[in-house]
Amino acid sequence: MEPTLNSDEAVAAVLQSSESEKDSTSNEEGEEYLPGNEELCSSSEEEKEEETKMELDSQWRSKNGEILWCPTHEETLRFFPASILTPGPTHYATARISSPVSAFDLLFAEDLMQLIRHFTNLQGKRSVKQWKDVGEEELRAYMGLLILAGLYRSQHEATESLWDGVTGRVIFPATMSRKRFQQINMALRFDDRLSRPGCRRENKMGPIKDLWSKWSSRLPTFFNPGREICVDEQLVPFRGRCSFKQYMRLKPAKYGLKIWALCDVQTSYAWRLQIYTGKSESAKREVSQGMQVVLDLTDGLKGHTVTMDNFFTSFPLAEELRKRKMALVGTLRINKPELPPQLLNIQHREVMSSVFAFSRNAALVSYVPKKSRNVLLLSTKHREPQVENSGKKKPQIILDYNKCKGAVDHLDQVSTIIHQLFAKLFTVTRC
The missing domain is CATH 3.90.350.10 (Transposase Inhibitor Protein From Tn5; Chain A, domain 1)
Structure with a gap:
């Protein structure tokens, strides 16, 4: 026969049973919401994947895979132009130019004109009957007529028409005769044709190589670009x-x-x-x-x-x-x-x-x-x-x-x- 409890003992027993159930419920709830190791790893991997995706969206890789580009310019360095420039004619040029003639002489210096005269006269003696050597002034006049012909857009115009009394330009016959102009045209050379065997195989510019290199190398000495x-x-x-x-x-x-x-x-x-x-x-x-x-x-x-x-x-x-x-x-x-x-x-x-x-x-x-x-x-x-x-x-x-x-x-x-x-x-x- 079970012992009987008085009123105080019964109340104490009920309270003890209630606290035990509360602790048990609390433990069950804790086990339900505490993440395990597998859940923690899964969450970390998802965050890394999200960060990687955001990083890829902010960086574009080139087709060859060697360059990373960004759609924004926050990380781009500022551009600072280097050095102070002084554009315009050089001191060398301004000290030597006082007229259009002196400007021409600067571009076609004496050594260039001498080279043209030497080889033109050499070829003229070989190929033109009763050849008369070209002098310095005559060669300058000849080159001036070529430049004027270009100015008049006459590259497709017959030489005879330039000297014609009706269709021609007065300055051409006033400078030299048409026969003399054609003689210089025929004899004009920039090297000795007989002393360049096989030059085309070595350099296609062989006949004008020396003249071109001397003339083009002078261009930077006259002007500083902006x-x-x-x-x-x-x-x-x-x-x-x-x-x-x-x-x-x-x-x-x-x-x-x-x-x-x-x-x-x-x-x-x-x-x-x-x-x-x-x-x-x-x-x-x-x-x-x-x-x-x-x-x-x-x-x-x-x-x-x-x-x-x-x-x-x-x-x-x-x-x-x-x-x-x-x-x-x-x-x-x-x-x-x-x-x-x-x-x-x-x-x-x-x-x-x-x-x-x-x-x-x-x-x-x-x-x-x-x-x-x-x-x-x-x-x-x-x-x-x-x-x-x-x-x-x-x-x-x-x-x-x-x-x-x-x-x-x-x-x-x-x-x-x-x-x-x-x-x-x-x-x-x-x-």
């Missing part, structure tokens, strides 16, 4: 016989001699020129030709911004120019490996929209001027996503590119007056 310079190709119209004559369908003249030119944007002064003689038969295929041309033309310069088209522009060139204290602004071909895929997909892009990508020292922009058209530019000068507020909403990179790119094209227009002189110079390379 902050903005431009590299591009120029076509000197020419349809005569020449082994390195080029066909360029986009140029007005179509046929001629291709010259790489570095020009000052402000004045279109040709600071350095390089003739393209075509592919070498003996040498291996030239790699990164555009890059090498720019590095050759800009050798000795620093503190400038070089504008160029997509034949030359590349990220390795931009890095090399930056090491030389120069900036680059240029269009890019769509197949360049340094481009991130995010700039190439324009399927759902709006017209006149721009997408930027930045590295530490460079900026890329993709601009859609019209549907299905993607314009790509690279710049180491611009470091912010600046876009004009009105009009076609072009990025500042494109505005600066358009402002500077026309320097060589303007040189084409200006230099038409001396194309007649260059055409004669290249004509003799066939001999």
Whole structure:
């Protein structure tokens, strides 16, 4: 028989039972909400995956996987133009120029004129009956007539018409007779034809190599280019016989001699020129030709911004120019490996929209001027996503590119007056 409890003992027993149930319930609830080790690991992995995804969204990898681009410019370093420039004629030039004649003499110095006279007289004695040696003044007069013929756009005009009493120009017969002009034309040479066996195999420019190198090397000594310079190709119209004559369908003249030119944007002064003689038969295929041309033309310069088209522009060139204290602004071909895929997909892009990508020292922009058209530019000068507020909403990179790119094209227009002189110079390379 169970013992009976008085009232106090019964109350104590009930309270003890209630506390025991409360502790048991508390333990069960604690076990239900405390995460185990597996749950903690799973949560940590999800956070890492989320962080990795955010990092990938903030960094775009180039097609070759070597360059990381960011859609924002926060980590891009500021651009500081190097060195103080003093553009314009050099002290050497200003000290020697007092008239148009002295300017001509500076470009065609005595050693050049002596070289032309020597080999022209040598050839004249061999090939022209009753040859009379060309003197200094007569050679200058002959070259002046060639420049005037270019000024009058008479490269396709017969020589007889220039001396004609009705259709001609008075200055031509007043300077020299047509017969004498044609004699000099026939005898004009820049080297000894008999003493250059096999020169074409070694150098296609053999007949004019010495003259060209002496003349073109003088150009940088007369003028200091400004902050903005431009590299591009120029076509000197020419349809005569020449082994390195080029066909360029986009140029007005179509046929001629291709010259790489570095020009000052402000004045279109040709600071350095390089003739393209075509592919070498003996040498291996030239790699990164555009890059090498720019590095050759800009050798000795620093503190400038070089504008160029997509034949030359590349990220390795931009890095090399930056090491030389120069900036680059240029269009890019769509197949360049340094481009991130995010700039190439324009399927759902709006017209006149721009997408930027930045590295530490460079900026890329993709601009859609019209549907299905993607314009790509690279710049180491611009470091912010600046876009004009009105009009076609072009990025500042494109505005600066358009402002500077026309320097060589303007040189084409200006230099038409001396194309007649260059055409004669290249004509003799066939001999």
